[in-house]
Amino acid sequence: MSTAFEALLEEVKGAVDSVTVEEAHGRLNNGSKVVLIDVREREDFAEGYIPGAQNIPRGFLELQIEGVVNDRSASLLVYGHEGQTPLAARDLSGMGYESVAYIDGGLDAWVGAGYPSDRDRALSKAEQFRYARHLLVPEVGERGQGKLLDAKVLLIGAGGLGSPSAFYLAAAGIGTVGILDADVVDVTNLQRQILHGTSDVGRPKAVSAYEKLKDLNPACNVIPHQAYMTSDNVMEIIEPYDIxxxxxxxxxxxxxINDACVFTRKPIVDGSIFRFDGQVTIFTCDSEGPCYRCLYPEPPPAEMAPSCAEAGVLGVLPGTIGLIQATEVVKLILGQGDPLIGKLLMYDALQMSFKKFNIRRDVNCPVCGDNPEITELIDYIAFCSGVNLSEVPEELTAG
Ligand SMILES: [Zn+2]
Known part of the structure; x- marks a missing residue:
């Protein structure tokens, strides 16, 4: 370091806040909201980082920081190589961020103090090529792509909604895609169920789906489940999956599925369609968000909820809804954006309008409420037959 730079550094150090790794560890683990920024180069970051850190190389800090955190009152911790972090902290303060401090000693001091570091999954050359357009997106990058490759997603149904979801999720590099469907392809499916072709008519949908997805992305671990979901097999089937x-x-x-996911705390990205209308939401199935029963404690009588086979459906509609589901899955895995948790998105294709409604967990919900009556799987066929409600929830069907 030149004498002039050393002098500048000393001056800047005196003007910005710093914390020890012990203080940083305390702040990061006491439940308060802290945005942790690693300003080293990507190659350094890939070798290891403080858990929870987001990487913005020093040269891009001013350009990209607002994409990571725009709230000027947010609490920011910065670390990197000695000599660059006090300057990075100064520049963030200069941009109006009110609470900025740098971690003295950076990653070396952190590891030296015995705290754990994380390391991203290294992408192979083939993965770097295949997902090149993802790697350019700051919110995805190698790190996000690694998360997608490590993710395990189960699609219930290889039909109208499952087809577009599965195609795009496999293409996006979801490492494991399970697809459950007990049916065989019927010619009337082909108007919308784009995983299957005319030559697949009469073949199991799970097998047809497997072949299409493997052709699209051979590295994707596609797991066909040619089965009906029942109380006997649901736990075993969903066990390996994240979403x-x-x-x-x-x-x-x-x-x-709802009850099984509440018992195992797995999120459901839920979609349904009816003629020109569709809806999407995420049931987190935990104390944070609602479950399906919070919205629909009881099933409607069968005549109030006709299936696609009975009511018909516009062929392009499940494409829109299935891809919104796939988008929400990718966002959940990346931890980016505002997912449809506690929000019901309703789509009207005729008006080309989207409306969002707030929904919330019902503390009296029979399965996810504070004092649940249902604590194990029940007979769902019996539960859904012969129910007579005076007030029918507006439920849509899928398929
Ligand atoms: Zn509930």
């Missing part, structure tokens, strides 16, 4: 994408077309399965 469940629901595109099923009947109420017993919806309630079954």
């Amino acid at each position: 469940i994408v629901n595109g099923c077309d009947n109420f017993p399965t919806r309630y079954l």
